[in-house]
Amino acid sequence: MKPIEICTVGGYNEVGRNMTAINVDGESVICDIGFNVQKVVEYQEECKTQEAYTKELLMSIDAVPNINKIKSWIPNTKAILASHCHLDHIGGIQYLARDFKAPIVSTPFTMSVIDNQMRSDAIKLPNKQVRIKPNDTFEASKNIKIEFIDIPHSTLQTSLLAMHTPQGIILYATDWKFDNTPVIGKKPDYKRLKELGSLGVKALVIDSLYSKEDIKTPSESIARDLLKDVLLETANQDSAIVTSCFASHIARLKSIIEFGNKINRKVIILGRSFGKYIEAAEQANLTKLSDQAEILTYRSAINRKLVEINKKGPENYIIVCTGGQGETNSVLSRMVRGETKFKFYSGDQVIFSNRLIPVEPNLTNRAGMETQLKDLGVRIFKDVHVSGHCAKEDIREMIQLTNPENIIPCHGFDKLMQPACNLGIEMGYKMDRDLHLMRNGEKIIIE
Numbered sequence: 001m002k003p004i005e006i007c008t009v010g011g012y013n014e015v016g017r018n019m020t021a022i023n024v025d026g027e028s029v030i031c032d033i034g035f036n037v038q039k040v041v042e043y044q045e046e047c048k049t050q051e052a053y054t055k056e057l058l059m060s061i062d063a064v065p066n067i068n069k070i071k072s073w074i075p076n077t078k079a080i081l082a083s084h085c086h087l088d089h090i091g092g093i094q095y096l097a098r099d100f101k102a103p104i105v106s107t108p109f110t111m112s113v114i115d116n117q118m119r120s121d122a123i124k125l126p127n128k129q130v131r132i133k134p135n136d137t138f139e140a141s142k143n144i145k146i147e148f149i150d151i152p153h154s155t156l157q158t159s160l161l162a163m164h165t166p167q168g169i170i171l172y173a174t175d176w177k178f179d180n181t182p183v184i185g186k187k188p189d190y191k192r193l194k195e196l197g198s199l200g201v202k203a204l205v206i207d208s209l210y211s212k213e214d215i216k217t218p219s220e221s222i223a224r225d226l227l228k229d230v231l232l233e234t235a236n237q238d239s240a241i242v243t244s245c246f247a248s249h250i251a252r253l254k255s256i257i258e259f260g261n262k263i264n265r266k267v268i269i270l271g272r273s274f275g276k277y278i279e280a281a282e283q284a285n286l287t288k289l290s291d292q293a294e295i296l297t298y299r300s301a302i303n304r305k306l307v308e309i310n311k312k313g314p315e316n317y318i319i320v321c322t323g324g325q326g327e328t329n330s331v332l333s334r335m336v337r338g339e340t341k342f343k344f345y346s347g348d349q350v351i352f353s354n355r356l357i358p359v360e361p362n363l364t365n366r367a368g369m370e371t372q373l374k375d376l377g378v379r380i381f382k383d384v385h386v387s388g389h390c391a392k393e394d395i396r397e398m399i400q401l402t403n404p405e406n407i408i409p410c411h412g413f414d415k416l417m418q419p420a421c422n423l424g425i426e427m428g429y430k431m432d433r434d435l436h437l438m439r440n441g442e443k444i445i446i447e
């Protein structure tokens with residue numbers, strides 16, 4: 001039997017287009033095929049074109065992982081696994097999965113998001129879709145079984161992927177945190193993680209995005225308290241409240257709706273992306289939001305609703321929309337620029353219930369948006385948010401629990417992953433012996 005080989009295909013030189021491939025004695029499984037939206041935006045700005053996205057174009061501009069790096073593994077790939085529904089993990093599936101004659105496997109919510117996205121982009125794939133309940137196991141082949149271990153993150157039904165092979169376990173642990181009081185879903189199964197450690201984890205691929213932060217990431221219930229304080233105690237109740245959050249953050253939406261009910265404001269959710277994730281959550285029977293909030297997805301309907309809100313009095317509503325990154329085509333940006341019938345007045349409030357991802361053009365766009373809001377006399381509440389990613393002390397705990405033979409940091413470039421390496425060294429690992437700082441397209445043999 002040949003030793004296990006891991007190829008860090010994408011997401012190791014950047015934040016985005018995550019993909020890791022694992023080869024077990026000639027058979028492969030793929031963990032995530034992500035998309036880097038930023039690359040597409042840059043390309044569009046440079047070329048001023050809106051041409052159709054083909055696999056070749058997207059690979060050439062580094063928007064999706066370069067699967068040529070695992071060309072010889074493609075014919076014998078047994079499964080494409082999706083850890084969760086964020087675009088940097090699933091966005092490339094609809095462009096690249098066709099090359100693999102393998103099923104796409106994920107939790108029901110994640111599969112619904114993938115499926116809804118493909119439907120809206122009119123993409124049909126020949127790959128079979130397999131829905132795996134959280135904590136269930138998928139048998140990819142006689143030698144490879146994948147356990148989908150449920151774990152909290154900033155969206156629903158996120159999984160750590162534990163690949164059970166005759167040579168031991170490979171644990172793919174991207175995008176998670178040890179949240180003991182999540183707003184939706186269960187707390188982490190520490191017992192199971194410890195069991196994996198006893199069974200023998202050959203390699204741990206671990207989320208290092210915030211490994212430089214000397215904290216344990218706070219629970220989503222803390223974000224809920226921050227929101228509660230602003231909405232119930234601090235906000236002017238006779239003025240407008242506009243809140244932006246990530247569309248996939250269903251737990252956050254749930255909190256906003258509950259507090260809206262408490263202050264007798266009707267929650268109006270604006271934007272197509274919200275509709276997509278809420279629909280998936282309801283398809284997977286995880287929560288029902290559409291009977292407590294009004295969701296409008298098309299621009300004409302959004303504009304009509306904003307006219308109605310103006311007429312009936314904005315103090316009767318909480319408007320939820322995207323735009324927290326200052327995206328120029330978001331509903332919030334259009335409202336701020338006065339391109340809708342909504343008018344901001346002095347004393348109105350905008351709550352940013354998200355983190356500004358500190359890259360261009362976000363920084364410039366958000367700063368511009370904030371200046372315009374301040375000029376109008378709008379109160380801004382920033383960072384009413386906690387992250388869904390593990391920080392240094394979560395990572396330490398994960399390493400202690402699972403006791404891996406090898407550690408491979410993921411989800412970033414060198415500067416982001418280096419602190420995870422430093423932590424590994426502190427815990428007795430050694431660079432290039434059992435601690436590996438990998439880059440896109442590199443392969444490593446796990447002896």
Ligand SMILES: [Zn+2]
Binds near residue numbers: 088175411
């Ligand atoms: Zn991610």
Ligand SMILES: [Zn+2]
Binds near residue numbers: 084086153154175
């Ligand atoms: Zn994520």
